[in-house]
Amino acid sequence: MGRLLIPRIAVALVAIEHVYILVLEMFFWNKPLGMKTFNLTQELADATTTLAANQGLYNGFLAAGLFFGLFTGNRVFKIFFLACVIVAGVFGAATAAPKIFFSQALPAIIALGLVLALDKPATTQRSL
Helix, strand or coil, rough: CCCHHHHHHHHHHHHHHHHHHHHHHHHHCCCCHHHHHCCCCHHHHHCCCCHHHHHHHHHHHHHHHHHHHHHHHHHHHHHHHHHHHHHHHHHHHHHHHHHHHHHHHHHHHHHHHHHHHCCCCCCCCCCC
């Protein structure tokens, strides 16, 4: 595997995860899959459907930024959006459920480490 393939796969996995979260939060929040995933009662799920859809949309923007970074090769976009995912994951772990750190922040931390270590801009040689 090339040195760029590993960080690209890691970033793609984080982006795909956030598309999955978008789908869960926007379309399945008050359905059996969403309620099981987020440990919700039907009453709470029904009462918070609009809020969840809003959260899902934000997760979609995180995924879009990561996909943009992947498709353009823009390292800065990958770093910025991975950092956003990390902040959101840490905040979610602190305020909602500790497992969010492991399901969202940790994969983004690993992907960010791989991007920083392996997805370095090409260096140019200067002649004297």
